Amino acid sequence: MLNSLFLKKNSCFICQAQTKSFICSHCKKELDFYQNLRGRCNFKEFNLHFTTPYYQNYKKVLWDLKFGKKTGLAKGMAYLMLEAYFKKNSEIPELLGYVPMGILKEKQRGFNQSKLLADELGKLLNKKTIDLLKRKNNISLYLSKNIDRHLLVKNSMSIKTVVGKKSILIVDDVMTTGATIREIIRILTVNGYNELSFLLFARQENKENLESWFT
Numbered sequence: 773m774l775n776s777l778f779l780k781k782n783s784c785f786i787c788q789a790q791t792k793s794f795i796c797s798h799c800k801k802e803l804d805f806y807q808n809l810r811g812r813c814n815f816k817e818f819n820l821h822f823t824t825p826y827y828q829n830y831k832k833v834l835w836d837l838k839f840g841k842k843t844g845l846a847k848g849m850a851y852l853m854l855e856a857y858f859k860k861n862s863e864i865p866e867l868l869g870y871v872p873m874g875i876l877k878e879k880q881r882g883f884n885q886s887k888l889l890a891d892e893l894g895k896l897l898n899k900k901t902i903d904l905l906k907r908k909n910n911i912s913l914y915l916s917k918n919i920d921r922h923l924l925v926k927n928s929m930s931i932k933t934v935v936g937k938k939s940i941l942i943v944d945d946v947m948t949t950g951a952t953i954r955e956i957i958r959i960l961t962v963n964g965y966n967e968l969s970f971l972l973f974a975r976q977e978n979k980e981n982l983e984s985w986f987t
Contacts (some may be wrong), residue, residue, distance in 0.1 A: 785848045787829045794848070799829070802986060803852070809985075810975065812860040815950065816957055819969040823849075823856040826946055826974040827982045834945055834974055838885050846885070849973050850892030853943075857971050865941035865969065868894050869904035871952060872929065889973065890943035904940065905956065906932040929959050939967040948976040 783789065784796035786803075795803070803824060812821050824830035833849065836842045870890035878884050890901045908928050942956060953970060960968060 785852075786833060795852075803856075805985070807856045807859055810977070811856055815953065815970075818957055819861065820947070820953065821853075821857045821860055821969065821971045822947070822975040823853045823972065824974050825982055825986070826948075826976045827986065830974055837888075838881075838945065841882065843883060843888055846888040846892045850889050850896060853889065853971055853973055854893055854896050857941075861969070863939070864897060865899070866938040867904075867935060867940045868897070868899050868901045869940050869942045870901065871942065871944040871956065872903075872905045872907040872932075874907045886944045889945060893941075893943060893971070902935060903932050904935065904942075905929050905959070926955060929955060931959065931963050937964065937967070939969075940965060942968060942970045944970065944972050946974040946976065947972050 782792070784791050784799055785794055786799040787796060789796045789798070791797075793800075806825055807823070810822055810825075812819055814820075826834070833845060837845045837849065868890050870884070870886040873881075873884045873886075887901065893899075894901045906929065908930060940960075942953075944952070947953060957968065
């Protein structure tokens, strides 16, 4: 069934190795191992679901999407994210949101990768993506490595769409320090949204742990 959803049918979605399946047995084993080990954590009483480590071929897929502008990858990434989500969770959220980008940054890139992932997840779940939040500034966290991210994102977002008290799954591409998620939790809970969970494609992990897990 998976192969019928994707155009590429002769190579692994992650590592590009020759295979007749959507994902090769080696990558599947790595993902299963990681998701069982680190697939979900409780963060300030809110569940965070992780699909892959931000590492090697998994990092490359994300970079190809963001910086290589290979937006077609979002479909396969969304499938892997949903698979990871249902390994740890059985409830389907009422609404799908995503982490917003600044207007200028999104215009320069041409898309918001978090929204692309949320839209593809919405197609799989038959759920509409909502523009729940908006970003007030265009600060790049990636280019601000020597500045405290928590200070950079503080008060950087506001509510864009009021949807009432419904369960919301917030989608993002990668978690590094957790600063953005903390700010989203703060702004949403202040405004009465308490049924929140998060689904991310990748999570930044300790390099030494990753090397021991995946070598």
